[in-house]
Amino acid sequence: MSMIADITARDATAMHVRRRRFPPLDAHRLSLVLLGVLGVSILATFPDYGVSWDERVQNTYGLHLLSYYLTAFQDRSAFHYINLRYYGGAFDLIAAIVNTFSPLGEYETRHLLGGMIGFAGTVGAWRLARLLAGERAGLIVVALMALTPLVYGHSFINPKDAPFACAVIWTIYYCCRAIVEAPRPTRATAIGFGIAFGFALGTRVVAVIALAYCAPAFVAYTVGRYRESRSLRVVLDEQRSFFGALLPALPIVLAITAIFWPWVVQAPGNLETAFKLFSHFPWQGQVLFDGHLYKSDELPAAYLPQLLALQLPEVALFGLLAAAAFLVRAAFAQGLRSLTDPKSLSYSVVIAAALVPLAHFIVDRPIIYNGIRHYLFMVPPVVVLAGIGLDRTYEYLRRHSVWFSRGFAAALGIAAAVQVTIMAQLHPYEYIYYNAFTGGVAGAAGRYDLDYWGLSLAEATRDLEHVIAQERARTKADADARPLAVYVCGDKESAAYFFNPASHLHYTNEPSLADYAVGIRGAECTWEIKGPVLLEVKRAGAYLSYASDLRDRRG
Numbered sequence: 001m002s003m004i005a006d007i008t009a010r011d012a013t014a015m016h017v018r019r020r021r022f023p024p025l026d027a028h029r030l031s032l033v034l035l036g037v038l039g040v041s042i043l044a045t046f047p048d049y050g051v052s053w054d055e056r057v058q059n060t061y062g063l064h065l066l067s068y069y070l071t072a073f074q075d076r077s078a079f080h081y082i083n084l085r086y087y088g089g090a091f092d093l094i095a096a097i098v099n100t101f102s103p104l105g106e107y108e109t110r111h112l113l114g115g116m117i118g119f120a121g122t123v124g125a126w127r128l129a130r131l132l133a134g135e136r137a138g139l140i141v142v143a144l145m146a147l148t149p150l151v152y153g154h155s156f157i158n159p160k161d162a163p164f165a166c167a168v169i170w171t172i173y174y175c176c177r178a179i180v181e182a183p184r185p186t187r188a189t190a191i192g193f194g195i196a197f198g199f200a201l202g203t204r205v206v207a208v209i210a211l212a213y214c215a216p217a218f219v220a221y222t223v224g225r226y227r228e229s230r231s232l233r234v235v236l237d238e239q240r241s242f243f244g245a246l247l248p249a250l251p252i253v254l255a256i257t258a259i260f261w262p263w264v265v266q267a268p269g270n271l272e273t274a275f276k277l278f279s280h281f282p283w284q285g286q287v288l289f290d291g292h293l294y295k296s297d298e299l300p301a302a303y304l305p306q307l308l309a310l311q312l313p314e315v316a317l318f319g320l321l322a323a324a325a326f327l328v329r330a331a332f333a334q335g336l337r338s339l340t341d342p343k344s345l346s347y348s349v350v351i352a353a354a355l356v357p358l359a360h361f362i363v364d365r366p367i368i369y370n371g372i373r374h375y376l377f378m379v380p381p382v383v384v385l386a387g388i389g390l391d392r393t394y395e396y397l398r399r400h401s402v403w404f405s406r407g408f409a410a411a412l413g414i415a416a417a418v419q420v421t422i423m424a425q426l427h428p429y430e431y432i433y434y435n436a437f438t439g440g441v442a443g444a445a446g447r448y449d450l451d452y453w454g455l456s457l458a459e460a461t462r463d464l465e466h467v468i469a470q471e472r473a474r475t476k477a478d479a480d481a482r483p484l485a486v487y488v489c490g491d492k493e494s495a496a497y498f499f500n501p502a503s504h505l506h507y508t509n510e511p512s513l514a515d516y517a518v519g520i521r522g523a524e525c526t527w528e529i530k531g532p533v534l535l536e537v538k539r540a541g542a543y544l545s546y547a548s549d550l551r552d553r554r555g
Helices: 002-021 027-048 053-070 090-098 106-133 135-146 149-157 161-180 187-201 205-213 215-229 232-245 249-260 270-279 303-311 314-339 342-364 373-400 402-426 440-444 457-475 492-496 523-530
Strands: 286-289 292-295 484-489 505-508 516-520 533-539 542-549
Touching: 027 106, 027 135, 027 149, 053 090, 053 106, 053 492, 090 106, 090 161, 090 249, 106 135, 106 149, 106 161, 106 342, 106 373, 135 149, 135 314, 135 373, 149 161, 149 373, 149 402, 161 187, 161 205, 161 342, 161 373, 187 205, 187 249, 205 215, 205 270, 205 342, 215 232, 215 314, 215 342, 286 303, 303 342, 303 373, 314 342, 314 373, 314 402, 342 373, 373 402, 440 542, 457 484, 457 492, 457 505, 457 516, 457 533, 457 542, 484 492, 492 505
Parallel strands: 484 505, 484 516
Antiparallel strands: 286 292, 516 542, 533 542
16 A cells, blocks of 8 residues: 555656646636737738728828828818718828838738737737636637637728727726726726727717617616615715716817817717718618628618628637526526626626627618628627637536536637638638638628628739730730720729739729729629639639720720
């Protein structure tokens, strides 16, 4: 027996030495590693993205805003440029300022800045998950955010919705932090909330919806504290202390909003005008959904929830189901205690951030198009809930069997590897992603909008220049031959920005005068294919754009 004891003691000592030499992986450190990998990925991939249709006008809007300040408020062209005065210009003004000294191209600078803001949004989601459920949940959320194509792809090329989503997730984080610190939030929390909400409102007026996320928590806490104290005076004193501590946020919100959205402070009713406009935006185009074309004001109620279900990774959907189950179970277990429990109240804010916009769309049916980009701000809080659901599932399995939890962790690792592969195949068009429930991108082609922003026109243009160069080399044509006119079925800048001066291409808005055409695949561009198709850009079995030869039509 003593021999067995000695062997056991030696084994235990050896295991202790191995643990000291190879300490267990720390979730916080792993999160930092993943964030570092994400940052490197952003720096490596931002030059690959084309110019989206919105970028040209948003870039011009930013230049007008910068001119407004450089001319000491005399140049008011920003207030009359298209309809962009109804938007805040937070991203566009910052991009215009950075472009005054950036060594990169105008749009490359915007794409890098967008990627950095997307990174900041991931950090905000990570902080929120850590606050609610701990370091391991934060680690899972970092991975989910990085591997959600809607988040990663939009970051680089969406100058309104992606920065807005970043500002909203930080606003939610500071709301939850204030609840945890109740009854008197710290000054740092008040300042953080002011900055986050100011940037959100300085980007889109619908930022005011973020305040509605806190309403269920406010009502629940009021009822719960009254049940506990039986004194309305105590409840009112606590609320006075809570909101009084947050008062420093107010001037910060007003200042940031005024700087980035100067039009809104030109007249008292401008904020209300902008909000009413975005409740029913005047856009009368058609939207492709589930194989049918709908008028933008006649979309079915299933539009938004169905697209969310089809454009989130499968593992995120599983996490959402798990989160719903665990949260319902926790609510029944806690009962009325959850009315004043800080964590429960914080969860109610995040749940509201996922459900309130969804309910608003189903009930009010505002005009939206281009997939779910107008509701992109829903995705980070949804991903946070999904990550927490996956974390709770792992913990549940670990309590029953360590092998079950290890198997689950291995399954998550495999799912992550598969998602990385898919995103690499789609790059730089990650935003067209559809999950396996619709047959992937190939299954979504012709049923849902894919490259609705024309990013692939950059690739089609570069490939067309290569084809022209090969033809000139084959026919020994003079490299200085007459300039070739290119018609763009899409936004001019999405292709013309990438014209190489050596190829002697120039833009024409008259198809009858064009030698070549580039266009995105879609109903609005099919007539161009009457000319011979020279090349097509495709990803994951779906055709995105093309270049065609129109010289025979010119005679």
